[in-house]
Amino acid sequence: xxxxxxxxxxxxxxxxxxxxxxxxxxxxxxxxxxxxxxxxxxxxxxxxxxxxxxxxxxxxxxxxxxxxxxxxxxxxxxxxxxxxxxxxxxxxxxxxxxxxxxxxxxxxxxxxxxxxxxxxxxxxxxxxxxxxxxxxxxxxxxxxxxxxxxxxxxxxxxxxxxxxxxxxxxxxxxxxxxxxxxxxxxxxxxxxxxxxxxxxxxxxxxxxxxxxxxxxxxxxx
Numbered sequence: 001x002x003x004x005x006x007x008x009x010x011x012x013x014x015x016x017x018x019x020x021x022x023x024x025x026x027x028x029x030x031x032x033x034x035x036x037x038x039x040x041x042x043x044x045x046x047x048x049x050x051x052x053x054x055x056x057x058x059x060x061x062x063x064x065x066x067x068x069x070x071x072x073x074x075x076x077x078x079x080x081x082x083x084x085x086x087x088x089x090x091x092x093x094x095x096x097x098x099x100x101x102x103x104x105x106x107x108x109x110x111x112x113x114x115x116x117x118x119x120x121x122x123x124x125x126x127x128x129x130x131x132x133x134x135x136x137x138x139x140x141x142x143x144x145x146x147x148x149x150x151x152x153x154x155x156x157x158x159x160x161x162x163x164x165x166x167x168x169x170x171x172x173x174x175x176x177x178x179x180x181x182x183x184x185x186x187x188x189x190x191x192x193x194x195x196x197x198x199x200x201x202x203x204x205x206x207x208x209x210x211x212x213x214x215x216x217x218x219x220x221x
Contacts, residue, residue: 041103044094048112053090056083057115064122069129072146076126084123088147091116095149098156105156106169113157113165120154 047053060083069075073084094112097103108116120127127147134144157165 040097041107044090044097044103045111047090053086056087057119059083060087061115061118061122065124065126065129067125069126070133072130072133073126074133075129084126087119088123088127088150091119091153092147092150095147095151095153099149099152105153106173108153109157109160109165110169116150116153117157117162120150 059080063080065076073081076084091112094103094108094116098105098108131144131146134146138144160168
Protein backbone atom coordinates (compact mmCIF):
# COMPACT_ATOMS: atom_id res chain seq x y z
CA UNK A 1 0.00 0.00 0.00
CA UNK A 2 2.80 2.35 0.97
CA UNK A 3 4.67 1.67 -2.27
CA UNK A 4 1.51 2.45 -4.27
CA UNK A 5 1.11 5.80 -2.53
CA UNK A 6 4.76 6.62 -3.19
CA UNK A 7 4.33 5.71 -6.84
CA UNK A 8 1.24 7.90 -7.12
CA UNK A 9 3.05 10.84 -5.54
CA UNK A 10 5.95 10.32 -7.94
CA UNK A 11 3.59 10.41 -10.92
CA UNK A 12 1.91 13.60 -9.65
CA UNK A 13 5.28 15.29 -9.09
CA UNK A 14 6.38 14.27 -12.59
CA UNK A 15 3.19 15.68 -14.13
CA UNK A 16 3.61 18.94 -12.26
CA UNK A 17 7.23 19.17 -13.40
CA UNK A 18 6.21 18.60 -17.04
CA UNK A 19 3.46 21.22 -16.75
CA UNK A 20 5.85 23.80 -15.28
CA UNK A 21 8.45 23.08 -17.96
CA UNK A 22 5.85 23.42 -20.70
CA UNK A 23 4.59 26.71 -19.26
CA UNK A 24 8.13 28.07 -19.02
CA UNK A 25 8.86 27.10 -22.62
CA UNK A 26 5.69 28.73 -23.89
CA UNK A 27 6.40 31.84 -21.82
CA UNK A 28 9.94 32.05 -23.21
CA UNK A 29 8.69 31.68 -26.79
CA UNK A 30 6.03 34.34 -26.23
CA UNK A 31 8.58 36.77 -24.78
CA UNK A 32 10.91 36.16 -27.71
CA UNK A 33 8.05 36.71 -30.12
CA UNK A 34 7.03 39.95 -28.42
CA UNK A 35 10.62 41.19 -28.43
CA UNK A 36 10.90 40.39 -32.13
CA UNK A 37 7.92 42.53 -33.08
CA UNK A 38 8.41 45.29 -30.53
CA UNK A 39 10.34 47.54 -32.99
CA UNK A 40 7.51 47.18 -35.53
CA UNK A 41 4.88 48.09 -32.95
CA UNK A 42 6.97 51.05 -31.78
CA UNK A 43 7.33 52.31 -35.35
CA UNK A 44 3.59 52.10 -35.93
CA UNK A 45 2.82 54.00 -32.74
CA UNK A 46 5.36 56.64 -33.79
CA UNK A 47 3.59 57.06 -37.12
CA UNK A 48 0.24 57.44 -35.35
CA UNK A 49 1.65 60.31 -33.33
CA UNK A 50 3.35 62.00 -36.30
CA UNK A 51 1.95 65.42 -37.20
CA UNK A 52 1.75 64.61 -40.91
CA UNK A 53 -0.31 61.49 -40.23
CA UNK A 54 -2.64 63.30 -37.83
CA UNK A 55 -3.18 66.09 -40.33
CA UNK A 56 -3.95 63.55 -43.05
CA UNK A 57 -6.54 61.85 -40.84
CA UNK A 58 -8.15 65.18 -40.02
CA UNK A 59 -8.44 66.16 -43.68
CA UNK A 60 -10.09 62.84 -44.55
CA UNK A 61 -12.55 63.13 -41.69
CA UNK A 62 -13.41 66.73 -42.54
CA UNK A 63 -13.82 65.91 -46.25
CA UNK A 64 -15.77 62.62 -46.32
CA UNK A 65 -16.03 60.80 -49.63
CA UNK A 66 -19.37 61.23 -51.40
CA UNK A 67 -20.86 59.94 -54.62
CA UNK A 68 -19.35 57.34 -56.92
CA UNK A 69 -15.67 56.69 -57.50
CA UNK A 70 -15.38 54.91 -60.82
CA UNK A 71 -11.59 54.72 -60.56
CA UNK A 72 -11.48 54.18 -56.82
CA UNK A 73 -8.92 56.18 -54.89
CA UNK A 74 -7.60 57.65 -58.14
CA UNK A 75 -10.90 59.53 -58.40
CA UNK A 76 -10.15 61.43 -55.21
CA UNK A 77 -8.75 64.97 -55.38
CA UNK A 78 -4.96 64.93 -55.51
CA UNK A 79 -4.40 66.20 -51.98
CA UNK A 80 -6.93 63.83 -50.42
CA UNK A 81 -5.67 60.89 -52.49
CA UNK A 82 -2.25 61.02 -50.83
CA UNK A 83 -3.89 61.32 -47.42
CA UNK A 84 -6.16 58.35 -48.16
CA UNK A 85 -3.31 56.06 -49.19
CA UNK A 86 -1.12 57.13 -46.26
CA UNK A 87 -3.77 56.64 -43.59
CA UNK A 88 -5.71 53.67 -44.94
CA UNK A 89 -2.62 51.63 -45.77
CA UNK A 90 -1.25 52.14 -42.26
CA UNK A 91 -4.52 50.96 -40.72
CA UNK A 92 -4.43 48.00 -43.11
CA UNK A 93 -0.92 47.11 -41.94
CA UNK A 94 -2.04 47.34 -38.33
CA UNK A 95 -5.10 45.23 -39.15
CA UNK A 96 -3.04 42.34 -40.52
CA UNK A 97 -0.86 42.31 -37.41
CA UNK A 98 -3.99 42.19 -35.25
CA UNK A 99 -5.45 39.39 -37.39
CA UNK A 100 -2.23 37.35 -37.10
CA UNK A 101 -1.93 37.94 -33.37
CA UNK A 102 1.34 39.85 -33.71
CA UNK A 103 -0.08 42.80 -31.82
CA UNK A 104 -2.99 42.70 -29.39
CA UNK A 105 -6.24 44.25 -30.55
CA UNK A 106 -6.48 45.66 -27.02
CA UNK A 107 -3.54 47.93 -27.83
CA UNK A 108 -4.71 49.00 -31.29
CA UNK A 109 -8.39 49.55 -30.52
CA UNK A 110 -7.57 51.12 -27.18
CA UNK A 111 -5.19 53.64 -28.72
CA UNK A 112 -6.51 54.13 -32.25
CA UNK A 113 -9.99 52.61 -32.45
CA UNK A 114 -11.75 55.96 -32.64
CA UNK A 115 -9.73 57.49 -35.51
CA UNK A 116 -9.69 54.15 -37.34
CA UNK A 117 -13.47 54.04 -37.26
CA UNK A 118 -13.90 57.72 -38.18
CA UNK A 119 -11.62 57.43 -41.20
CA UNK A 120 -13.32 54.21 -42.36
CA UNK A 121 -16.76 55.80 -42.24
CA UNK A 122 -15.52 58.92 -44.03
CA UNK A 123 -13.76 56.93 -46.76
CA UNK A 124 -16.19 54.03 -47.17
CA UNK A 125 -17.63 55.16 -50.56
CA UNK A 126 -14.12 55.56 -51.98
CA UNK A 127 -13.01 52.20 -50.54
CA UNK A 128 -15.99 50.46 -52.11
CA UNK A 129 -15.27 52.29 -55.38
CA UNK A 130 -11.66 51.08 -55.34
CA UNK A 131 -12.76 47.50 -54.74
CA UNK A 132 -15.28 47.63 -57.58
CA UNK A 133 -12.67 49.19 -59.88
CA UNK A 134 -10.17 46.42 -59.12
CA UNK A 135 -12.73 43.67 -59.67
CA UNK A 136 -13.65 45.27 -62.95
CA UNK A 137 -10.16 45.92 -64.33
CA UNK A 138 -7.74 43.42 -62.78
CA UNK A 139 -6.97 40.16 -64.61
CA UNK A 140 -8.94 37.19 -63.32
CA UNK A 141 -5.86 35.59 -61.71
CA UNK A 142 -4.90 38.73 -59.71
CA UNK A 143 -6.38 39.10 -56.21
CA UNK A 144 -8.52 42.26 -56.19
CA UNK A 145 -8.63 42.64 -52.41
CA UNK A 146 -8.24 46.12 -50.96
CA UNK A 147 -7.90 47.12 -47.28
CA UNK A 148 -9.13 43.68 -46.20
CA UNK A 149 -7.30 43.84 -42.89
CA UNK A 150 -8.40 47.40 -42.20
CA UNK A 151 -11.95 46.09 -42.59
CA UNK A 152 -11.12 43.27 -40.16
CA UNK A 153 -10.04 45.87 -37.60
CA UNK A 154 -13.25 47.87 -38.11
CA UNK A 155 -15.33 44.68 -37.87
CA UNK A 156 -13.71 43.86 -34.52
CA UNK A 157 -14.58 47.34 -33.26
CA UNK A 158 -18.22 46.74 -34.25
CA UNK A 159 -18.20 43.31 -32.60
CA UNK A 160 -16.92 44.86 -29.39
CA UNK A 161 -19.79 47.34 -29.33
CA UNK A 162 -18.76 50.08 -31.79
CA UNK A 163 -18.98 53.26 -29.70
CA UNK A 164 -18.65 51.13 -26.54
CA UNK A 165 -15.65 49.15 -27.80
CA UNK A 166 -13.07 51.17 -25.89
CA UNK A 167 -15.08 50.83 -22.67
CA UNK A 168 -15.44 47.09 -23.30
CA UNK A 169 -11.68 46.66 -23.67
CA UNK A 170 -10.98 48.86 -20.65
CA UNK A 171 -13.26 46.66 -18.58
CA UNK A 172 -11.64 43.52 -19.97
CA UNK A 173 -8.14 44.54 -18.93
CA UNK A 174 -9.20 46.19 -15.67
CA UNK A 175 -8.53 49.86 -16.38
CA UNK A 176 -9.09 52.04 -13.30
CA UNK A 177 -10.72 55.46 -13.46
CA UNK A 178 -10.87 58.35 -11.05
CA UNK A 179 -14.22 58.82 -9.28
CA UNK A 180 -16.63 61.32 -10.78
CA UNK A 181 -18.03 63.89 -8.38
CA UNK A 182 -21.08 66.11 -8.70
CA UNK A 183 -20.91 69.13 -6.42
CA UNK A 184 -23.83 71.60 -6.18
CA UNK A 185 -22.65 75.19 -6.34
CA UNK A 186 -24.56 78.47 -6.27
CA UNK A 187 -23.07 79.89 -9.44
CA UNK A 188 -24.32 82.52 -11.79
CA UNK A 189 -21.95 81.66 -14.62
CA UNK A 190 -20.13 78.43 -15.53
CA UNK A 191 -16.97 77.98 -13.51
CA UNK A 192 -13.93 78.87 -15.66
CA UNK A 193 -11.65 75.96 -16.44
CA UNK A 194 -8.77 77.88 -14.85
CA UNK A 195 -10.42 77.36 -11.45
CA UNK A 196 -10.10 73.61 -11.74
CA UNK A 197 -7.21 71.47 -10.69
CA UNK A 198 -4.68 70.57 -13.42
CA UNK A 199 -5.99 67.81 -15.64
CA UNK A 200 -9.59 68.27 -14.44
CA UNK A 201 -12.51 69.59 -16.49
CA UNK A 202 -15.29 71.32 -14.59
CA UNK A 203 -18.70 71.40 -16.23
CA UNK A 204 -21.40 73.62 -14.75
CA UNK A 205 -24.97 73.22 -15.89
CA UNK A 206 -27.27 76.23 -16.14
CA UNK A 207 -29.66 77.05 -13.29
CA UNK A 208 -32.98 75.23 -13.46
CA UNK A 209 -36.27 77.02 -14.04
CA UNK A 210 -37.46 76.05 -10.58
CA UNK A 211 -34.82 78.22 -8.97
CA UNK A 212 -32.40 75.43 -8.10
CA UNK A 213 -28.80 76.22 -8.96
CA UNK A 214 -26.81 74.52 -11.65
CA UNK A 215 -24.48 71.68 -10.82
CA UNK A 216 -20.79 71.34 -11.57
CA UNK A 217 -19.22 68.04 -12.48
CA UNK A 218 -15.52 67.41 -12.06
CA UNK A 219 -14.31 64.75 -14.48
CA UNK A 220 -10.85 63.46 -15.13
CA UNK A 221 -9.15 64.55 -18.36
